[in-house]
Amino acid sequence: MTLLGQFALWAALLLGLWCVAISFSGRWQGRPELSATVVRSVYAVCGALVVASISLWVGLINHDFNIEYVAAYTSRNLPSYYTFSAFWAGQKGSLLFWAVVLSLFASAAQLLTPRRYADLMPHVAGVTTAVVVFFVCVMLFAANPFERLGFTPADGRGLNPQLQNVGMVIHPPMLYLGYISITIPFAFAVAALLSRRLDTGWIHAIRKWTLVSWLFLAVGITLGMWWAYVELGWGGYWAWDPVENASLLPWLTMTAFLHSVMIQEKRGMLKRWNLGLIVGTFLLSIFGTFITRSGVIASVHSFTQSNVGYFFLGFLAVAGVLSFTLLYTRWPALEAEVRLESILSREAAFLFNNLLFVGIAFSVLWGTLFPILSELVRGTKITVGPPFFNRVNVPLGLLLLALTGVGPLIAWRKASAANLKRQFIGPVSTGVVTLAVLLALGARDFYALMALSLAGFVAGTIVQEFYRGVRARRRMHAESAPVAFGRLVARNRRRYGGYVVHLAVLIYFVAFSGMAFRREMEATLKPGESVELASPFGHTYRLTHMGISQYETLNRIVSAATVSVTKDGKPAGLIISEKRQHVDSFKRPTFEPSTEVGIRSGLQEDLYIVFAGSVQGTEEAVYRFNINPLVWWLWFGGFVLAFGAVLTMWPGGGPLATGPTRAQAGYEVTLVGAGAK
Amino acid sequence: MKAGHKFLLGAALIVGGVGFLIAEGVKETGxxxxxxxxxxxxxxxxxxxxxxxxxxxxxxxxxxxxxxxxxxxxxxxxxxxxxxxxxxxxxxxxxxxxxxxxxxxxxxxxxxxxxxxxxxxxxxxxxxxxxxxxxxx
Incomplete structure (x- = not known):
């Protein structure tokens, strides 16, 4: 099968090179049969990569340990779903995964894009295929997943125990899907620049794609937080690790883009900015891959060091120079059609929102690269950690949260004093009342107070928007409240879906602020001994160490420590935390021991128990206990966010969703009155 | 003052704020x-x-x-x-x-x-x- 896979990779490379050459030569212009061939070669590359992927999967499932990749990531006793997901567990396989998914996306883009953008499509084919070709080259010349060993090991090395988690089966592909799908909007942006079709056409063509990749990134990041929380055992979910930051960066600029395109659609402003943002987002996604794979910056999540990093660095440089040069040559054609009319307008609120998103992205990038930068400039390596990122980003994030409330309320073009009063009285009062209640309850952390009262303000704006929408429908159509609510959302999916996403964002902020009140305690306990721990919600937990049991299962030897919990004097069950030593099928240990955290999750707070080890092999155990308030809401926020985003992009919907798509090349439709709602 | 100027002022405040927070953050926590x-x-x-x-x-x-x-x-x-x-x-x-x-x-x-x-x-x-x-x- 490796021969077939190898052959498929070479076929993909040659077909891809042909597609790229024809596309960028421009020979297809005015020759429909040649354009059609360019598009068909996208499907051909995709077919070749699908064949390569199937060959790798066949190798994995058949335990063909002669294949280096199979021997390195699986073993005979590995559960079959992890054997399946080992496809993307390692460097080489994940490169193939990336390439095949990108070419599937590229094919989907060719198939699903309406015919009116037909003259963009050969350009799009060229750009997407160029990226695919890059990945195929990395595989063929640096990290070939089909490489064979000189001998056949009896069993494989097995999958890292920390990757043996359901979250790890879905988290990386989600994140990859996000990273990868950014290429499609980027390809359309480059196509628009190349073809000089610089109206809002390309923006309409990619609206769904940007939302899809934004959603995958958001879900991938949230799943990553969940994985870190349940698997890494340090008690939190976000450590500002370089790899975490790398996934956040394109998400930040993509979020900025989702907002700023609305201004271009409505007002014909920000054309250069939008193109810059989408190019930047693509480059950041490649940068993220570079960070994860090169080992330049030490991170707990990275693959080991390899020369693959140089390929990515080179690609990053070439893609950056080419895109920005192209943008520069089209600069004069991207003049804004109107100027900003008032600082008190939705345009201004969106501009500030964009600056904040980019500012946050810049500070995260700066902090991530700081060890390298300081060594280059000053000769000493200086690192910054979570305190730096929190110090910089908490104030900026809160400002952004405030704008989340302001944006939807303020009028387009120019807000009048009456508009401001009518829109803001309710939400601002909600925020003030939230603050007063929290102060009365004794909360004192400044940033948490700010976050929660701003969340109150934003919640106020969202409720007010829904309420007014329902009220207007009931007046106009004499509908009952639930019917009016349903139709309101169904007919304006983009707008109300957006509000649901805002709701999710404020739930995230509430969950983040909960961590300001976390409690932690370490204890060494003999069986029967117990400790008491008070929670910020005023509950008292009594934790009694019951003992340690040892047993062997499927692919590991387990020491399980059991804690009996009472909450406010009432029994609240047993929590088990484990130390696991994974072994291969000959019972030889593989990897270092890993910890399985015991978590009792609730709406108010999580009790998080880590069994850190036993004292000299006795039943005396060392524990770390954490009480993490409001963590559950983070996972819940993830569902709300996904729901809102899907609602926004659901086919059909209101007039905004279809938009002024009849705009012809070089002709801009500006909806002057559209904002006066 | 024109809207554009006001916006530039706001933008300068944000950019300056981000720059200040980064510089101060590096100094204090580096x-x-x-x-x-x-x-x-x-x-x-x-x-x-x-x-x-x-x-x-x-x-x-x-x-x-x-x-x-x-x-x-x-x-x-x-x-x-x-x-x-x-x-x-x-x-x-x-x-x-x-x-x-x-x-x-x-x-x-x-x-x-x-x-x-x-x-x-x-x-x-x-x-x-x-x-x-x-x-x-």
């Missing part, structure tokens, strides 16, 4: 990342470095130097880059990757005491085979 050799050079050239300045040291744990005291939850070990050695003492739980196996790389955050022992406030361990395992030949 930590030296040194090898044991560099640490020795630093303390030789600047005696106030001892006890006063926090830093991180990236080095390997000297095999066999680990002493664990589970009751007090303290751990003592020696780090080295092959040239200079520093003893470390740490109170707290070390991560799973901190094993007694040979050749583990650690990052120790803390301060140097007058007695030449690093008082660690945090210990991170990175194992070369973390995700990418080399099959035994």
């Amino acid at each position: 930590v030296y990342f040194l090898t044991p050799t560099e640490l020795a050079a630093k303390t030789a050239s600047d005696p106030t470095f001892v006890e006063n300045v926090g830093f991180k040291v990236g080095a390997k744990v000297v095999p066999g130097s680990i002493r664990r005291d589970q009751d007090a939850r303290t751990i003592d070990f020696v780090v080295s880059d092959g040239v200079k050695r520093y003893p470390v003492t740490y109170r707290g739980l070390v991560p799973d990757t901190f094993t007694d196996a040979n050749d583990i790389e650690v990052v120790v955050e803390g301060r140097l005491g007058r007695d030449g022992i690093i008082r660690a406030t945090d210990v991170l361990a990175k194992c070369g085979s973390r995700y990418e395992a080399v099959p035994e030949a």
